[in-house]
Amino acid sequence: MSTKGVIEMVILKIGRDMVLSEQAYSILVVMSVVVTIAVGPLLKLATTSNRGQASYQRRTIMWPDPNSELRMLVCVHNTRNIPSMLGLLEACCPTKRSPVFVFALHLVELTGRASAMLVVHDTTGSASSSDPQQLHKVPLGRSRHMIQALESYAQRAAGVTIQPLTAVSSYSTMHVDVCGVAEDNCVSLIVLPFHKQPTVDGDMQVINPAIHSLNQSVLANAPCSVAILVDHGLSGPSRMAVAQHAVHHVAVLFFGGPDDREALALASRMAEHPAVSLTVFRFIPGDDSATLPSMRRYGSNYSDEVLTLEEDEENEEQLDEAYITEFRLKHVSDETVVYTEKVSNNAEETVAVIRSMEGIHDLYVVGKGGGSSSPLTEGLTEWCECPELGPIGDMLASNDFNANASVLVVQQGMQEHEMAAGMVEESPRKPR
Secondary structure, eight states: OTTTTHHHHHHHHHHHHHTOOHHHHHHHHHHHHHHHHHHHHHHHHHHHHHHHHTOOSOOSSOOSOTTSOEEEEEEESSTTHHHHHHHHHHHTOOOSSSOEEEEEEEEEEOOTTOOOEEEEEOTTSOEEOSOGGGGGGSOHHHHHHHHHHHHHHHHHSTTEEEEEEEEEEOTTTHHHHHHHHHHHTTOSEEEEEOSEEEOTTSOEEESOHHHHHHHHHHHHHOSSEEEEEEOSOOOOHHHHHHOSSOOEEEEEEEOOSHHHHHHHHHHHHHTTSTTEEEEEEEEEEOTTSOOOTHHHHHTTOOSHHHHHHHHHHHHHHHHHHHHHHHHHHHTTTOTTEEEEEEEESSHHHHHHHHHTTTTTOSEEEEETTTTTTSGGGTTTGGGOSOGGGHHHHHHHHSTTSOTTOEEEEEEOOOOOHHHHHHTTSSOOOOOO
């Protein structure tokens, strides 16, 4: 109230009637107006600066300490999203040594004249909001069943802490709530459900077109890594928790780039689960592939832009090689982890190799940008129905592919380039 100048004007009005002269009154009014105008931008600058200084560095899953806490923001729209999200959470292998803190955000569309709000649920099932008078308007009934399922899982699983929340807003601004919760709570990974869900006959049906736009907005504005889960019946946590042998076959399609490295980092964590069998397929260009499409892309403008592009590609290749080597050394004695290389010369051969995997795996983990600039997938982008999944993720999620395999498409968030550059001091030797 003080910064808005309301109290000052009341006091100055009383002071003018009692002791203040017109000149003193005018000076004080001008000062109040100046303070009122300046306080808004100054407060915004101060809060933005503090947030920037206290911004978390772990915006991705790729981090030197694998035993540190992984903070995830899991978004759900309805009860059908709960089993697959819990299955994915269990596959991430939460333990007391490597815990997972989950912010479960129920996204509710704002209807009528209700006010947009963010509701934080405590462990007893009650809720708190910044606007207590609006709490009776929050559709807590739809959130209650989800909260009970999440907390029931958290009580059974070791190393899992779940904080339920409900965001009530319009779909046009809902991405602001998602990104805000992620940044305020130092989240490393946001998991979003796909805007399509499987039907009884195996086809994919659009639930709400607004969810499609929401996912695209989150991908464009997220401060951390983002994953979109295309669910085709992902195994629930109860089945994985009691399994003595691998019941969940995960495949990583690695073409190279930051998104693929992030996908491999997440899959590497999944490989720690005793019920998960991981296979990494690394696609390598063959001798007949067009490894340098720069002349065709730029024509006669073969100049410094092409040289810069080539340098960036070389840096990415070095980062890929370093991280692949690190991954293989980490799982060198793990029999449930298989690394294999697939040679391909063009997009047709790549599609043929991927189609040969149908019916083998339960979950495919791919990077959104994986293969988008590679000659191995050239032309696939033109056929993408859902660009937010990337060329490979879109193909895996299509009705033409295996309808029983779920797909997790990962986009790496803002990363520290110094950290990435430190991984490529020298290209290490491949392990046997």
